[in-house]
Amino acid sequence: MNTHMTPEEFRRYGHQAIDWIADYQARVESFPVLSKVSPGEVRAQLPAEAPQLGEGFEGVMADLERVILPGITHWQHPSFFAFFPANASGPAILGDLLASGLGVQGMLWATSPAATELETLVLDWLAQLLDLPTRFRSEGPGGGVIQSTASDAALVALLAALHRVSGAATETAGVSTGRYTVYTSSQTHSSVEKACRIAGLGSGALRKISTDPWTQSADPQHLAELLAADVDAGYTPVLVVASVGATGTGALDPVAELADLAHRHNAWLHVDAAWAGVAAVCDELRFVNDGLEKVDSYATNPHKWLLTNFDCNAFWVADRTALIGALSILPEYLRNTATESGSVIDYRDWQVPLGRRFRALKLWAVLRWYGAVGLAAHIRQHVGLASEFGGWVQADPRFEILAPYPLALVTFRLRAGDQATRALLDAVNDTGQAYLTHTLVNGQLAIRMAIGSVLTERRHVEATWTLISSLGG
Numbered sequence: 360m361n362t363h364m365t366p367e368e369f370r371r372y373g374h375q376a377i378d379w380i381a382d383y384q385a386r387v388e389s390f391p392v393l394s395k396v397s398p399g400e401v402r403a404q405l406p407a408e409a410p411q412l413g414e415g416f417e418g419v420m421a422d423l424e425r426v427i428l429p430g431i432t433h434w435q436h437p438s439f440f441a442f443f444p445a446n447a448s449g450p451a452i453l454g455d456l457l458a459s460g461l462g463v464q465g466m467l468w469a470t471s472p473a474a475t476e477l478e479t480l481v482l483d484w485l486a487q488l489l490d491l492p493t494r495f496r497s498e499g500p501g502g503g504v505i506q507s508t509a510s511d512a513a514l515v516a517l518l519a520a521l522h523r524v525s526g527a528a529t530e531t532a533g534v535s536t537g538r539y540t541v542y543t544s545s546q547t548h549s550s551v552e553k554a555c556r557i558a559g560l561g562s563g564a565l566r567k568i569s570t571d572p573w574t575q576s577a578d579p580q581h582l583a584e585l586l587a588a589d590v591d592a593g594y595t596p597v598l599v600v601a602s603v604g605a606t607g608t609g610a611l612d613p614v615a616e617l618a619d620l621a622h623r624h625n626a627w628l629h630v631d632a633a634w635a636g637v638a639a640v641c642d643e644l645r646f647v648n649d650g651l652e653k654v655d656s657y658a659t660n661p662h663k664w665l666l667t668n669f670d671c672n673a674f675w676v677a678d679r680t681a682l683i684g685a686l687s688i689l690p691e692y693l694r695n696t697a698t699e700s701g702s703v704i705d706y707r708d709w710q711v712p713l714g715r716r717f718r719a720l721k722l723w724a725v726l727r728w729y730g731a732v733g734l735a736a737h738i739r740q741h742v743g744l745a746s747e748f749g750g751w752v753q754a755d756p757r758f759e760i761l762a763p764y765p766l767a768l769v770t771f772r773l774r775a776g777d778q779a780t781r782a783l784l785d786a787v788n789d790t791g792q793a794y795l796t797h798t799l800v801n802g803q804l805a806i807r808m809a810i811g812s813v814l815t816e817r818r819h820v821e822a823t824w825t826l827i828s829s830l831g832g
């Protein structure tokens with residue numbers, strides 16, 4: 360029977376685990392990007408029951424190599440161009456490991472003051488690095504918090520908006536469903552619809568703003584019409600979500616115009632910049648911040664394109680009153696002097712769960728390791744590669760580009776149509792040499808080339824274009 364791992368055993372296995380990760384980083388390119396296992400294949404190779412007596416850690420490492428690795432789709436492969444990237448980096452992995460080692464649960468300032476204070480600092484740093492409006496900084500009524508995901512950010516934005524618009528009825532009576540409406544474009548991530556369902560409004564509360572057929576950005580005129588019609592019909596608009604870098608094609612909504620319309624109806628404006636927001640570390644890409652001085656909340660994911668292992672969503676509010684009002688309940692067992700003094704932040708009041716990991720440590724490690732210059736170089740490299748890739752696609756008469764690509768996502772298709780485009784995508788992914796995913800643009804199937812992995816170099820993008828071109832008929 361095993362008892363607890365001693366510090367010496369931990370040191371020994373820890374060295375093995377770190378060595379394994381370093382070796383994985385060095386050989387990740389040698390694997391097929393997309394796992395080829397069939398459903399059930401991984402599980403079938405493992406015992407159906409947990410062991411009665413503990414085993415050595417060697418068995419975990421052996422099975423990791425033998426069973427788990429073949430079932431991994433290699434998100435850190437340099438030719439992973441699917442979805443959006445999920446960057447992992449050395450400093451982030453180590454920061455996460457240190458957070459695990461400390462094992463703190465930072466729900467209250469008092470349960471680990473450093474966890475809270477570092478998080479506040481790091482989000483202020485990030486707000487400065489991205490040149491976000493100063494109203495998001497913690498010195499004023501606003502501030503930032505690390506959520507798990509952009510989906511959580513959208514949900515808490517909706518809860519804060521409901522709290523504000525209902526005059527705090529969410530604290531006691533709740534809100535009557537069927538009365539409140541939410542607005543976003545057809546390009547916005549499905550997390551907004553999910554938030555409507557979780558909040559009890561249902562998908563029926565969501566109004567889809569139509570988009571421009573080329574830029575795919577939300578049409579403010581249509582939003583104005585939707586708002587007016589709903590108000591006339593007796594609904595109360597509660598939230599408008601603008602996308603900056605929408606999932607399908609990377610569309611950029613006209614944030615300032617949408618915010619003006621939202622505020623005219625006392626609705627909250629949340630910006631979902633999950634993927635694209637971090638591009639603002641580059642001066643020349645600060646257009647992603649256009650209009651942010653008018654918004655109520657803003658979210659971007661360092662866990663996508665800013666070198667910070669999942670999970671790490673940075674969420675800021677211009678005024679934290681409604682957010683805390685919506686989410687704070689103080690049971691007796693959480694009462695403490697620091698909270699009652701009113702001079703500390705308790706991040707449990709800024710999120711749905713009570714408990715929280717010390718995620719600031721990995722983001723802090725990333726910001727310190729790379730610095731502003733290193734972060735900008737990372738983003739800039741991918742934007743340059745996407746521009747080059749887009750040029751190659753455009754120069755080939757068999758292909759067409761379906762949306763602008765100012766950042767690092769190129770959306771294209773074969774002019775031959777949906778069937779040919781689907782067959783090309785499958786053929787490329789079947790080679791194991793690259794992994795790309797698809798979307799629909801104006802009802803047509805399109806391939807998305809999302810460049811942003813940590814290890815991606817020009818040669819990987821070039822080889823992927825050669826592959827696409829050779830299989831493109």
Ligand code: PLP
Nearest residue numbers: 508509510548604605606631633
């Ligand atoms: N918003 C956008 C624009 C996205 O692209 C995504 C995921 O790709 C999400 C939200 C959801 O991200 P998360 O997994 O952080 O909830």
